[in-house]
Amino acid sequence: MKNLLFAISMLFLFSCSSNTEKKADFSQMTFSLDTVMVDSKDEILNLKSGLWSSDFSTDKKYLYNFSSYDHSIEKIDLDLLEFVGRFPFEKEGPNGIGDYIGLIQYLPAERFYINSNLKNGIFNLQGVKVGDLNFKYEELQGDSLPIQNRLAYGFVFDEKPNQIIGVFRDWFNSETTFGILDVRQKTYLDKAIKEFDFLKNFTTVLNGDQGYPIAIIVPWVWANKENGKIIIGNNASSDLYIYDFASDSLWFETFESRLTANRKTGTYPAEAASKEEFDVLNKTFGEGITFMNPVWDPAKQVYFRFSFLQEFKEEEGKSVNEKAVVYLSILDQDFNLVSETVVDVLDKRPNFHFVKDGKIWIFENIDDEMAFIRLSIDSQE
Structure with missing residues (x-):
């Protein structure tokens, strides 16, 4: 295991609270970074998806990464930092999970909710379907759900195993729906x-000669399950929707940053007149402030949230990502903005990340091997 360690003191913007309960003081912080490598045991791990098609055991001991190379789940021990095993799944048949897999969700006892473009189900690690969640859009009753709105993110709770709580998207019309499907x-x-x-x-949208879309600029809508809640956001604004499963309540949160804009800016026509105009708009969208999903730290009882400003350079006539200014916002358990800062120790946009053992683990592909840059945030108590 390789470790690179250094520390830097940072001054955070701090919002005072009248709460007398003793909490971490985020006004004075020390950052430290180290990099750890995962022993692949000579396996070729799927890194091309950036680990976005993965999930964790409840205690964050194991990472389960879906591999589209061979339709398997790769099990990684994050304590020992080593590959544990590969577990194959079928595409078709009674235990089939479908062809294109978007996300997997860990459920207790090493079961997984897996959704593809055509199939939904709960499977164990041996590849056996233990719960059928298939549905047809045209058969659904109740509130309107246009058939072109496809399931982008789905979540399952054992308390109501026949329900999919999901985010549905019509990407070309940039329509988003959130709801409960039984x-x-x-x-x-x-x-x-x-x-x-x-x-x-x-x-x-950029249309081709035949009038069909060939490229599109569209904000990304994401959702993640943290601390018993489903958090829904997008990369164009700091706004969040939070759904609490226990109380079946949904609410909206806005934030006022003292360091960045709260939303991307610019004017975007429904259709680009040319590829040149499309490329300029695409670069403008990428350069604007971009927001990522909050991740929960159970030890500090806060959410950590990255945002960044991407910088580009011209290379062979094309705009290429060069580096980024990275910001970190800290939200308390009620989603109040506690503090925010520039993270000088990071100089590019964070990849897939999570909190484990009090550190933010950021995925990194180093020479085609799985690695994590771990950001420690030490606060006063």
Whole structure:
């Protein structure tokens, strides 16, 4: 295992609280970075998806990474930093998981909710389907769910195993729906997230000679499950929707940053007049402030959230990502903005990341081997 360690003191912007409960003081911080390598045991691990098709055991001891190379799940021990085993799945048949796999979700006892473009189900690590969650859009009753709105992120809770709580997207029309789908009752209950309707203003299509779209600029909508809640956000604004499964409540949060804009800016026509105009708009969109998903630290009882400003350079007539100014926002458990800072120790946009053992682990591909840059944030108690 390779470790690179250094530290730097940082001054954070701090918002005072009247709460008398003793909490970490984020006004004075020490950052440290180290890099750890995962022993692949001579296996070729799937790194091309950036680990975005992966999930963790409840205690964060194991990482389960889906490999599209051979339709398997790679199990990684994050304590020992080594490959544990590969577990194959079938594409077709009674235990088939489908062809294109977007996300996997870990459930207790090494079960996984897996959704593809055509199939939904719960499977064990031996590849056996233990719960059928397939549905047909045209058979759903209740609130309206346009058939072109496809499941982008789905989550399952053992308390209600027949329900998929999901984010549905029509990418070309930049429409987003969040709701609860019951596959047994064949119903859909919409929970409106109208505050994301503005994302249509940042969508531009480039049509080809035949009039069909060949490229599109569209904000990314993401969702992740943290601390018993489903957090829904997008990369164009700092706004969040939070759904609490226990109370079946959904609410909207806005934030006022003292360091960055709270939303991307610019004017984006519905259709680009030329490829040249499309390329300029695409670069402008990429250069604007970009927001990532909050990740929960159970030890400090806060959410850490990265955002960044991407910098580009011209290389052989094309704009190439060079580096980024990275920011870190800290939210308390009620999603109040506690503090924010520039993270000088990071000079490029963070990849897939999570919190384990009090550190933010950021995935890094180093010479085609799985590695993690670990960011420690030591605060006063």
